[in-house]
Amino acid sequence: MEEDDERLRPFVFLMTYMLLKRRRDVNNADAQRRNEIQRRLRQRQYFFQRQRRMMMMMIAGGIRSNARIRTRPWTTVPSTDWWERVVMMEFQPSDWLDKFRMSRETFFYICDKLRSRLTRQDTSFRLALPVEKRVAVALWRLASNVEYRTISALFGVGKSTVCKCVRDMCHSIVALLRTDYLRPPSEPELEESARLFLSQWGFPHCVAAVATLHTAIITPSSNASDYINPAGWLSVLSQVTVNGHGQIWDMCACFPGGIEPAEILQKSSLWTTAAEGGLSPVPPYCFMGRQLNYVILGEPCYPLQSWLLKPYPEKRATRAHPAAPSERQNLFNRRLRRARCVAQEALLRLKARWQCLSKRNDCGLDVVPAMIRACCILHNVCESHGDAFNGEWLAEVAEAESPQPTYAEVDGDPDQSQGEDVRQLFCDYFQQND
Incomplete structure (x- = not known):
């Protein structure tokens, strides 16, 4: 028996x-089956919730569209359909000019130039915005200076997307178009600008006019007092140099509004x-x-410098000029003011076309x-491409813009003797040709 048990x-x-x-x-196996069932239930619940959210968004969008049928006909269609x-x-051509401040041809020219930097890849969650739509969003902001929320509703994108489109396009324009549209002039371009100043404004041997541009800003997080002009x-101050065609070929941006323009000039590459x-x-x-x-x-x-001319003082309350300006000096001042209008007109066109510079x-x-x-680069692109300018934009600037600051006259510079000799030469020229 024991032997059987052992076996x-x-x-x-x-x-x-x-x-x-x-x-x-x-x-x-039972545990794996239960885990798989729970995973499928969670996945199904996620898709049901996602579908429910999409249906609610579509219903809400339809309600908002129907509520605005009577006042804004373009918003009765979905945002993607509007674009x-x-x-x-x-x-129509007038619509492109009014909304984007440029012709359709110039718009697509800019899109092609910026495509290498603005193209984005689709992801698993969403489709990337086309380059054309990204450029349109940014141009709408620059041209109108409206809130991101308004542009977001108009184009059917998020407010953060609008902000990113504006930021990306501005940096892309500076990186890709600056060498073509905002650069020092060549010798033939200098000669052409000198010819224009002589033929259109009667000022010889001159190639450009320099002016200042103040742009209103919100209160900075630090050193806010430096920006009070x-x-x-509150503003930032830019220095702009304009040629005979009314195009900008040099600029320095952006200094606190409390800085003197002469200080910016002396620190710039133009000097x-x-x-x-x-x-x-x-x-x-x-x-x-x-x-x-x-x-x-x-x-x-x-x-005053040998290469930088400014008008004679109009008043006699300065030590360097105790007497009132003579008739020949007044003639020089009139000719200089007339020729310097090319810079003032260019800045008016710049601010009227891109109202983010005229409003806060x-x-x-x-x-x-x-x-x-x-x-500034887009201004040069539009001017060089011959895009039309709507005079009604100037009225919008006049209504929205804060008055530009005026500065006291700088006089009695210790190194202005050469500049004074050059200014006397121009006085002689105008007196001979008056």
Whole structure:
């Protein structure tokens, strides 16, 4: 009997092990089945909730569209339909000019130039915005300066997307178009600008006029007092140099509004380049029997230089000019003011076309410099492409803009003797040709 038990014991152990293993496998299979069922239930619940949210958004969008049928007919269609059908297919040339401040041809030219930097890849969750729509969103902001919320509802994108479109396009314009549209002029371009100043404004041997541009901003997070300009409002100050065509070929942006324009000029590359004769051919052309570099016209707040002319003081309350200006000096002042209008008119067109520069700009100071440079480049693009300018935009600027500050006249500079000699040459020229 014991011998039979010994023989059966391995068999019993084997059967016991197999039964335990079978029970463990069954339990593991049950646990895996329960986990799979729960996973599928969670996944189905997620898709049901997502579908419900989409249905609620569609219903809410339909209600908002129906509520605005009587007042804004373009918003009765979905946002994508407004962009793809109304803008891209039904916009007339006047619509492109009014809404985007440029022709349709110029719009697509800019899109092609910026495509390499603005193209985005689709993701698993959403489709990327086309380059054309990204550019349109940003141009709408620059042209109208309306809130991000308004542009978001108009184009059917999020407010953060509008902000990103504006930021990306401004930086892309500066990076890709600056070398073509905002650069120092070549020698033939200088000669062409000098010819225009002589033929249109009667001022010879001049290639440009320099002026200042104040852009209103929100209160900065730090050093807010530095941004209060002489007119009493917060702004950033830019220096703009305009050629005979009314196009901008040099600018410095953006300094606190409380800085003096003369300080900006002396820190700019324009000062170094012009002082070293970089804005004239080698050797310089003769003027009134003397070899003389081309000159630039400036405001009274700038220092007088051999290459930078400004008007004679109008008042006699300065130590350097105790007497009233003579008749020949008054003649010089009239000719200079007339020629300097090219810069003032260019700035008016710039602010009227891109109203983010004429109204208070709500962007942060990390975006404003790139935005101002981008607007100057877009101004040159539109001017060089011959896009029409609507005179009604000027009235909008006059209504919205804060009065530009005025600066006291800088006089009695210790190193202005050469500039005074050059200014006397121009007085002689105007007196001979009056």
